[in-house]
Amino acid sequence: MTYTERLTPSAGVFLAWALLIPGGLLVFLPVSIWTAIAAAIVFYASACAALLLLAPRVSVEDGEFRAGRAHIPVSVIAGASAHRGADATAERGPRLDARAYLCIRGWIDPVVRVELADPTDPTPYWIVSTRHPEDLIAALDAARTPA
Numbered sequence: 001m002t003y004t005e006r007l008t009p010s011a012g013v014f015l016a017w018a019l020l021i022p023g024g025l026l027v028f029l030p031v032s033i034w035t036a037i038a039a040a041i042v043f044y045a046s047a048c049a050a051l052l053l054l055a056p057r058v059s060v061e062d063g064e065f066r067a068g069r070a071h072i073p074v075s076v077i078a079g080a081s082a083h084r085g086a087d088a089t090a091e092r093g094p095r096l097d098a099r100a101y102l103c104i105r106g107w108i109d110p111v112v113r114v115e116l117a118d119p120t121d122p123t124p125y126w127i128v129s130t131r132h133p134e135d136l137i138a139a140l141d142a143a144r145t146p147a
Contacts, residue, residue: 002061003139007129009051010107017051020044056103058128060139065114067103067128074143078117082133084110091127101126112136 024040056068064071083091088111092104101123104111108129115125130136 001139001142002059003136004057004059004061005130005132005136006055006057007103007105007108008055009105013051013107014048017047018044020047056105058103058130058136060136060143063143065140065143067101067126070101070103070126072116072118072126074140076116076118076121077140077144078115080112080114080137080140082110082112082137084133096127097124099123103127104129114140 020043021040024043025036028036028039057066058068059066060074063074065074065077088109091111091113092102099122104127108131110130110133112128112130112133113125114128116123128136
């Protein structure tokens with residue numbers, strides 16, 4: 001079983017970034033209206049492209065768990081648990097260990113806490129944002145189970 005998810009922003013994030021449009025207009029209107037319109041479009045398009053292109057990928061495939069740029073073999077995973085709502089907020093905040101690896105996005109509420117069983121790794125666990133925590137946990141469990 002494989003799992004792949006791209007942590008792209010929600011529509012609300014793109015709507016919020018639309019505030020770049022009046023900002024671009026405000027800065028460039030004294031130069032020319034057409035320059036201002038072009039600048040506003042370029043600013044917004046660049047921001048949207050950056051949000052999409054830089055969105056991290058979470059995947060479980062070929063015996064490896066990837067979250068953003070980091071990756072570990074599934075053999076060192078001790079377990080995983082899903083957290084939503086206030087519980088997810090606590091995992092990202094008061095209960096967070098400073099040594100934990102984080103691949104979180106503010107526009108995705110659920111997180112999965114992946115416990116590591118590698119005594120040589122100083123990272124005790126990973127906190128990873130995902131829109132489908134149960135599917136990610138199922139994929140991790142399936143990958144850890146010997147065939």
